[in-house]
Amino acid sequence: MLEAKAHEIVVELPPRPLHIQADRLRVAQVLGNLLTNAAKYTPPGGYIELTATADDAEIVLSVADDGIGIESDKLSAIFSMFSQVNPDHHREGGLGIGLALSKSLMELHGGRLTVSSAGKDRGSCFSIHLPAQCRVVPAPVPTRDVPAIAASVGKRRILVVDDNVDAADALTALLELEGHEVRTVYSGEEAIDILTHFSPEVILLDLGLPGMSGIDVARCIRATPTTKDVTMIAITGWGQPQDRQRTAEAGFDFHFTKPVDVAQLSQAIESAVAAT
Known part of the structure; x- marks a missing residue:
């Protein structure tokens, strides 16, 4: 640049x-x-x-x-x-x-x-x-190079879906800082479309999307053979028991209410992928 x-x-x-x-x-x-x-x-x-x-x-x-x-x-x-x-x-x-x-x-x-x-x-x-x-007075002692495979451990392909552009981009930036490969879309329709050429291991999905809701997107994902086993995490402002029941019935693996605790989200991503 x-x-x-x-x-x-x-x-x-x-x-x-x-x-x-x-x-x-x-x-x-x-x-x-x-x-x-x-x-x-x-x-x-x-x-x-x-x-x-x-x-x-x-x-x-x-x-x-x-x-x-x-x-x-x-x-x-x-x-x-x-x-x-x-x-x-x-x-x-x-x-x-x-x-x-x-x-x-x-x-x-x-x-x-x-x-x-x-x-x-x-x-x-x-x-x-x-x-x-x-500040450290002496120069750092050189260390052996970490094997390349170690750098890839825990790094996943993730799709972020949220109609709040700022929130989606902020979450994407945080995930990219952790080394994940991330794609971001701002509607349910875009989420379904991107799955034709991007295969995420984890999908972070807002529920209150305009048009096609997050629940509708989740049901579509679970009904599609190529994506039925992907880990889905609800990221939403809705946290009542009935909301959690709806996400469970739609096939979500986790349900987080905003603002999301980043450490808990990271644990969910790791545990979800590890379970597959």
Whole structure:
């Protein structure tokens, strides 16, 4: 993307390497998200700078650009899960979901994610702040490469079906962070159609879909020989006993009410697949 838009990127690092104790994959994903956003929201031929600094309190990784910038009245909402600085980017995920997840991942590290901007068309700067205790003085001892097969354990093909685009995309992003192969559709009709060329092991299905309901979709899936054994998980705002009875009768394996506990959902995905 940087090359396609002819951006200039400059990387400024400390004179000595900084060794940190952190989740390598998650830090890389957050940095990748910040760099992608900088490239996406900077007009062609722009300037992007990645810097790393450290002091006694924290380590700071910053991505600055001279792109479209952020208006002052929107800065406070930039990390909200479903906010979109530019609604035109809604369908491709936009800024909102990626930044919200990035912020959460850094907070799990005991750190934070901040943003500053001088205003519209004056660029922006996003910074990852990691606490000093993340730093490890000696360089990490090299370890043997993990066999490739280990990386694929527990990774599944998953279909997410929800007419709430923000909720569906947020759940998809979370599942992709865990390494799953995910497809996302926003209606029951789309769910049935995609099953002709995508074979999921697990389907996460909202019940209150317009047109063809989640219950109707589930019954259709169970009645089709090629999909009758797929694991189906209801993700819904309906959690009364009669609702759970309806999903059980329609062939669902699990029933979760929103907001879904991600750890419990992961366990359901793993246990369901393991049982097949």
